[in-house]
Amino acid sequence: MSIIILAIESSCDDTAASVLRDGVVLSNIVASQAVHRQYGGVVPEVASRAHQENIVPVVDLALRNAGIDKHELSAIAFTKGPGLIGSLIVGASFAKAMALSLGLPLIEVHHMQAHVLAHFAEDPKPALPFLCLTVSGGHTQILLVKNHLEMELLGETIDDAAGEAFDKTGKMLGLEYPAGPIIDRLAQQGKPVFDFPEPQVPGLSFSFSGLKTAILYFIKEQIKANPNFIQENLPDICASVQDRIVSILLKKLRKAAQQTGIKEIAIAGGVSANSGLRAGLEAMGKKEGWNIYIPRFEFCTDNAAMIAVTAYFKYLNGEFVGQDAAPVARFEV
Numbered sequence: 001m002s003i004i005i006l007a008i009e010s011s012c013d014d015t016a017a018s019v020l021r022d023g024v025v026l027s028n029i030v031a032s033q034a035v036h037r038q039y040g041g042v043v044p045e046v047a048s049r050a051h052q053e054n055i056v057p058v059v060d061l062a063l064r065n066a067g068i069d070k071h072e073l074s075a076i077a078f079t080k081g082p083g084l085i086g087s088l089i090v091g092a093s094f095a096k097a098m099a100l101s102l103g104l105p106l107i108e109v110h111h112m113q114a115h116v117l118a119h120f121a122e123d124p125k126p127a128l129p130f131l132c133l134t135v136s137g138g139h140t141q142i143l144l145v146k147n148h149l150e151m152e153l154l155g156e157t158i159d160d161a162a163g164e165a166f167d168k169t170g171k172m173l174g175l176e177y178p179a180g181p182i183i184d185r186l187a188q189q190g191k192p193v194f195d196f197p198e199p200q201v202p203g204l205s206f207s208f209s210g211l212k213t214a215i216l217y218f219i220k221e222q223i224k225a226n227p228n229f230i231q232e233n234l235p236d237i238c239a240s241v242q243d244r245i246v247s248i249l250l251k252k253l254r255k256a257a258q259q260t261g262i263k264e265i266a267i268a269g270g271v272s273a274n275s276g277l278r279a280g281l282e283a284m285g286k287k288e289g290w291n292i293y294i295p296r297f298e299f300c301t302d303n304a305a306m307i308a309v310t311a312y313f314k315y316l317n318g319e320f321v322g323q324d325a326a327p328v329a330r331f332e333v
């Protein structure tokens, strides 16, 4: 008999649902909340209200696109955390109510584990063990993936996440939130002519707050001399910022590969959609003899297919939770 899972993801500002049959993604629906753009960042209360409005149509569409009736489902999965608690509660409560009414088992999923396991949503899949650089708006981590459900944190950021570095720089440059994709697009028209400092952080840890400050002071100084500095140099500023963020990420990833001797290398999370990171990883992979894995765009940013894939491994492992399951804002891998 088939194992059919409905998964719900609502950790930040995307309401998402996906249906998976025997490990194959049948549907993957995401409703993004454009409402936050005007505020320059995600407003938690606004996000949870929007989830509340979106969740029924999103789940309905995921089932319809998959051609699955809710009575055919084997389990319901939801994101437990980490994330915004008001957002997580909407997805978790909906999943719990649906599981209760249909008499189905419930599976809770770690959002960051799911970003890594997005690699198992389609072929080619990395061979175990592999290293995964997970870079999102809230996290920057290098994980050693020993097994589908067993991951060791080798290093992470001590302050801002890589996605935050993109988004905060964007704010300084007057770009809309989230600025990551905009900086990426503008960078393709510019050259990395401005040199931003590389943070000196030991081991496999990352730091981006110093870079953020350096960019801020650089822009202020330049504007003093030329009030139109940003407008006249936007593509080059974006290319320079992106180049530095990518070089910081890849340097640590190479260090992790050298330390562990692992040559199966993956990237995950929203920032893995970045064209500079993708190109840089491909070049480094060729040089270092790595097999590299980059998810398709829709599996990079927040989505529910990754939650469904993780839930599928948990289902096979018999990892279910009861109706007392509760989401948590902070959650270690």
Ligand code: KG4
Binding pocket: 012, 135, 136, 137, 138, 139, 162, 163, 164, 166, 167, 178, 179, 180, 181, 184, 269, 270, 271, 272, 273, 274, 275, 300, 301, 302
């Ligand atoms: O994984 P994700 O969708 O949500 C979180 O769990 O945070 O990641 C969102 C982050 C944002 O910071 C966004 O600016 C960044 O991913 N991002 C990008 C690109 N696409 C999304 N950053 C750089 N280049 C991109 N193309």
Ligand code: ZN
Binding pocket: 111, 115, 136, 137, 269, 270, 301, 302
């Ligand atoms: Zn995410």
